[in-house]
Amino acid sequence: MTPIPLTFTDKLQEFNDCSESHKSAIDEITKEFEINTDKLKKISEHFRNEMNKGLEKHGQTVAMVPSYVTGIPTGKEVGTFLALDLGGTNLRMCQVNLEGDGKVSVRQQKYKVSDSLKNGEARHLFDYLADCVDKFLSEFNISSSAEDKLKLGFTFSFPVDQTAINKGSLIYWTKGYTAPGAVGKDVVFMLQDSLNRKVVPVEVTALVNDTVGTLLAHAYKHSNTLLGVILGTGTNGAYFEKISNIKKLKSFSSNADHMVINIEWGAFDNERKVLPLTMFDNKLDRKSNNPRKQALEKFISGMYLGEIARNVLLNLIDRTLLFDGFSSKDLNNQYYFETEYMSTIEADDTNTLEKTKRILEESLNLPSTTLTDRQIVKRVCQLVGLRAARLSAAALSAVISQCNVPESGCNIGIDGSLFLFYPSFKERIKRALKECLGPNADKIELDLAPDGSGVGAALAAMLSA
Structure with a gap:
């Protein structure tokens, strides 16, 4: 043959x-x-x-x-910031220490996102995100105050109509998510609302797609x-x-x-x-x-x-x-x-x-x-x-x-x-x-x-x- x-x-x-x-x-x-x-x-x-x-x-x-990210990292930036990454199956919470010279150190924890959360009411999903942030701060003994909140960048790996560095409305869900009550809403507002209701001392200052985050991190x-x-x-x-x-x-x-x-x-x-x-x-x-x-x-x-x-x-x-x-x-x-x-x-x-x-x-x-x-x-x-x-x-x-x-x-x-x-x-x-x-x-x-x-x-x- x-x-x-x-x-x-x-x-x-x-x-x-x-x-x-x-x-x-x-x-x-x-x-x-x-x-x-x-x-x-x-x-x-x-x-x-x-x-x-x-x-x-x-x-x-x-x-x-x-x-609305107009800065390009130089690799010289220093400081400690929080990051919350919602992608597919897992949610990842990080504390990132920028050390300069392109070097970083990361403490992180992953949390599972169940199918019921992916497809249930969006408020429950964002409440779960806030719970994970709170749990992470407790596990790693990271403290702050209501007056001096920790700054958090939110990686949200779904299509959004972004109108500012910290504002963006969900266009539609992908990756198997269908959670009703989020499409057309500002996802930063929804997360911040959950954090505030649960009295978690964190301010969401930036919304980025996972590819935007990958680009910035690699450029660093x-x-x-x-x-x-x-x-x-x-x-x-x-x-x-x-x-x-x-x-x-x-x-x-x-x-x-x-x-x-x-x-x-x-x-x-x-x-x-x-x-x-x-x-x-x-x-x-x-x-x-x-x-x-x-x-x-x-x-x-x-x-x-x-x-x-x-x-x-x-x-x-x-x-x-x-x-x-x-x-x-x-x-x-x-x-x-x-x-x-x-x-x-x-x-x-x-x-x-x-x-x-x-x-x-x-x-x-x-x-x-x-x-x-x-x-x-x-x-x-x-x-x-x-x-x-x-x-x-x-x-x-x-x-x-x-x-x-x-x-x-x-x-x-x-x-x-x-x-x-x-x-x-x-x-x-x-x-x-x-x-x-x-x-x-x-x-x-x-x-x-x-x-x-x-x-x-x-x-x-x-x-x-």
Whole structure:
């Protein structure tokens, strides 16, 4: 049997032997997930056009939210500030000590956000945030007074319409949150109200998106930082834009030249003009809690990749091309094929794909699998993971081109589990950037930016003081 051709720029799982029907089906799926160089450039160009629309007018698909953070960290700042980071599953509370010379020390504690809090009344969620702040202060013996409140930067990783450094209304929830009573409300006011009612001596002085925080934290250590990016449960980016280019800020005056823009790129192409939608993506979107929203996020974030792969696997099962046509109760459940499984499967370099076998037969309770089954599953994971990395690169290249820095180079700080743990994700992004930017892509540094959202929120609190 002739090996299935590789149409990507990546080394994909090959097969020892398979039938013509297997070969035809896998070829077809491979082509659906392929994004060649021309398509990559087209997506990147459209992304940049959407960015400029968002800079011109409010209410655009790519919102380009002004952060009102106009200071750029120098690395010399010193002081101690609090940071509260609400992202996906966890809430993180930090005390950040800025030591100068780009050095920081952090004391932190994580708290679980239950599904009932994510989907219950928003007041209960914000009361829980205030309780966690209070608990943290007690645990670490941090004291203050009602007259001299501790300053806190609030990292809120959801789309907001921000009107000041410490004011911003929630546009809509993402990442599985639906808590009613928050959309259209000022989230800083809601948090401060909860803190005040519980008599917690803390003042919320800055509101930042997690990407804004990541950008500020990375810039504190690397002066040539252009972008802060999240590639994890969700995805987004923030960058330093010239204030003169932010046309929708007509009445804003500042002595500064630049402002941090929260791109909110998860919503890119909600209109479905350029992203390569497959029936597997459409199925995921229809059954999601936010249909026809967050289009790009559903292609490249950790919350969704496993579900896309699961949809492909079920399609092959229905065609009796996988597992002899049998599924399992676990594999039939939405979101049960986790992105973490994909990471393990992609990293499985054993001859018989034993790690893949354990996931399929022990974690997902499939009765038995053949080597060909496991090879097909690995190929599917590679296709979904590779497409996610290439689309991430399309977004990055658009921002880099927008800022006219391809020749001089820049540093990009990236946080999130996909970038940190997913096999070859960074390398795949770098290869795709080279396709978009040519040799200048070698001057783009992609660095891990751990704890960016917490340290960045503290920096924003300091810059707002």
